Amino acid sequence: MNNFVVKGKIVDILQREIYSGSVHIKEGKIEKIVPEDVEEKNYIMPGFTDSHVHIESSMLTPQNFGWLTVSHGTVAVVTDPHEIANVMGKKGINFMMDNGKKSPLKLFFTVPSCVPATPFDVSGDLVTSADVKKMLETGKFVGLSEMMNVPGVLFKDSEVLAKLQSAKDCGVPVDGHAPGLSGDALLKYIKSGITNDHECSDLKEAEEKLSAGMKIIIREGSAARNYEALKPLIKTSSDEVMFCTDDSHPDDIIHLGHIDKIVRRAVADGYDLFDVMKIACINPVKYYNLKVGTLQKGDPADFIVVKDLHDFKVQQNYINGIKVFDASFPEKRECSVADSTVCINKFNHNRIVASELKKEVNKCTTVISLTDGELLTAPYEYHPEKPLKNMESDIKNDILKIVYINRYRNGKPQVSFIKGFNLKKGAIASSVSHDSHNILSVGCSDKDITKAVNRLIEEKGGLTVSIEGKTHALPLPVGGIMSDKKGEEVAARYSELCDYVRQMGCSLRAPFMTLSFMSLVVIPEIKIGEKGLFSYSKFNWLK
Numbered sequence: 001m002n003n004f005v006v007k008g009k010i011v012d013i014l015q016r017e018i019y020s021g022s023v024h025i026k027e028g029k030i031e032k033i034v035p036e037d038v039e040e041k042n043y044i045m046p047g048f049t050d051s052h053v054h055i056e057s058s059m060l061t062p063q064n065f066g067w068l069t070v071s072h073g074t075v076a077v078v079t080d081p082h083e084i085a086n087v088m089g090k091k092g093i094n095f096m097m098d099n100g101k102k103s104p105l106k107l108f109f110t111v112p113s114c115v116p117a118t119p120f121d122v123s124g125d126l127v128t129s130a131d132v133k134k135m136l137e138t139g140k141f142v143g144l145s146e147m148m149n150v151p152g153v154l155f156k157d158s159e160v161l162a163k164l165q166s167a168k169d170c171g172v173p174v175d176g177h178a179p180g181l182s183g184d185a186l187l188k189y190i191k192s193g194i195t196n197d198h199e200c201s202d203l204k205e206a207e208e209k210l211s212a213g214m215k216i217i218i219r220e221g222s223a224a225r226n227y228e229a230l231k232p233l234i235k236t237s238s239d240e241v242m243f244c245t246d247d248s249h250p251d252d253i254i255h256l257g258h259i260d261k262i263v264r265r266a267v268a269d270g271y272d273l274f275d276v277m278k279i280a281c282i283n284p285v286k287y288y289n290l291k292v293g294t295l296q297k298g299d300p301a302d303f304i305v306v307k308d309l310h311d312f313k314v315q316q317n318y319i320n321g322i323k324v325f326d327a328s329f330p331e332k333r334e335c336s337v338a339d340s341t342v343c344i345n346k347f348n349h350n351r352i353v354a355s356e357l358k359k360e361v362n363k364c365t366t367v368i369s370l371t372d373g374e375l376l377t378a379p380y381e382y383h384p385e386k387p388l389k390n391m392e393s394d395i396k397n398d399i400l401k402i403v404y405i406n407r408y409r410n411g412k413p414q415v416s417f418i419k420g421f422n423l424k425k426g427a428i429a430s431s432v433s434h435d436s437h438n439i440l441s442v443g444c445s446d447k448d449i450t451k452a453v454n455r456l457i458e459e460k461g462g463l464t465v466s467i468e469g470k471t472h473a474l475p476l477p478v479g480g481i482m483s484d485k486k487g488e489e490v491a492a493r494y495s496e497l498c499d500y501v502r503q504m505g506c507s508l509r510a511p512f513m514t515l516s517f518m519s520l521v522v523i524p525e526i527k528i529g530e531k532g533l534f535s536y537s538k539f540n541w542l543k
C-alpha cells in the first residue's frame, strides 16, 4: 500500500478550523497531520456519508453506484437492501453485500425490517424475525432498517417485537419510518427502541420528534424532497440531524449530485459551514458507529480534496488511503461487470394477451387520481359517457388503464384506471414497483399495454415503452430492478425512455418513478395491487 502526502487547506470539522498543512498517509491510515505553509490551495476534508439509501433505486448495482457517487465526494453510505430483499430475500441481501465488495465506497448495511411491506403485498420472498436475528448476530450490519409497520409496533405484533428485540440485543440502532406520527403514538413508537426518522415532510413534525429524542434525517432524493421544509434544523439542531437521499436516480446523481448537492444548497442558504459539514460528514459516522475516517490522526484515510467550500467540486476522493476518484482522469474506473453472478433474478410470468385486459365499465367507477411530484393519490369518481363492454381509455378526460401483474407467478392481471398521466398514445410498463416489484403498466390501448408488458417479460424486468408499433426498453436483469451497466449508460437510456414518454403527451416530471409508487399501499390513498384497488384509509381492498 502506498504511503503518500497530500497538501492543502485542511478542514478540521471537529475543531471547527481550517489551516494550511500536509496529511501524511501510511498503510491506509492517517499517520499524522502537520500544520505548515504549503502552496496548494485545494481543501482537504472528510468525505460525505449518505445515512439512508436504497441503492437499488438508482437501478445500479452497489459496485456501479459506488463508482458514480465517489465522484461526488461520497465515502460511505448506510444502505437498506429492502428492495432486492422483497424480490429475493436473503439471497438478494447477500448479493448486495458481495457485489458491494467491488464498490470503492464503504457500504454499511442495515437488515430489512419489513419484507414484505404489508400482509397485502405479494413479494418474491420474505425476511422473518428469525432471519433478522441471524443476520444481526453476524455483526455485519449496523442497524435494523426502517420500521414501516407502525401499527405492528403500537399494537405489539409479536414478529415486530422480536425484530426490535434482536436489534436491542445486538446493540444496533433501529431506523424509523413514521410519516405524520405524533402525540402518544409517537412516544410509544420511540419507546420501543426506534431512534431516528427520515420521513418528516413538515418542520413541526420534525421538531416534535426531535424533542421526543429522535434524530432526524433530512431527505433530499429523487422521489421525496424534504430539504426546503426541514432546513431550519441545520441551525437549531446540528448535532441531531443527518442527510440522506433514500432513493436517487442515476441521472439525478450525475446532474444534481449526491449528498454534495444538499451540502451546496445548505451553504448557499447561508447556514454555518461547519454545521453543514458536521451533518454531512461526522454525524452519521458517530450515530451508526461507522468505521469511516473523519480526518483525524490514526483514522482510516477517508477524505476528499475539493476546490472550494461553496461548490465542493471534488478533485480527488480517497478511501482507506486509495485514490478512488481523480477529476483529472474521471473515466478511470472499474465498472459494469455483466457476469453470471450479477444477473440474479426471480421472474416467472408468461406473456399476456390483450383479451386479459378487458374491463367492463357501465357506471360510476373509482379511479386513482395522482398529482405530479407527490406520492399521495386520491380517489376520483369517473362517469363514463356510455356503458362499455371493454373500456381501453378515455384520453379526452385523461382516464387511462392501469394494470398490475404479479411477476412471481402466473395469474390474472388486475385492471383499473388512473387519472394524471395524460398519455395521448402508447403505454409504459415497469418492474420497479415499491415494495414488491411486481409489474405495473399504464397506457392508452390494450394493444400497447400488452406490448409494453410483454417486452418487460421478455427482458425479465426493466422499464419499457410501447409507441407507434415499436417497443423500447431499459433492461434491469439484476432482480428485475437493477442494471448491470455503468451509471452513465443507465442514466442515458433512462433519459431516452423519459423523452419518449413526454412525446406521448405525459407531462409528469418522472413518469416511471410515479408509476413505481402506484402499488405501494403504505402511502395513502388509492393504490392498485394483488386484488384490485386498495384504500389506505380502510386499509383494505375496495370492493
Ligand SMILES: [Fe+2]
Binding pocket: 052, 054, 080, 146, 246
Ligand atoms: Fe427508505
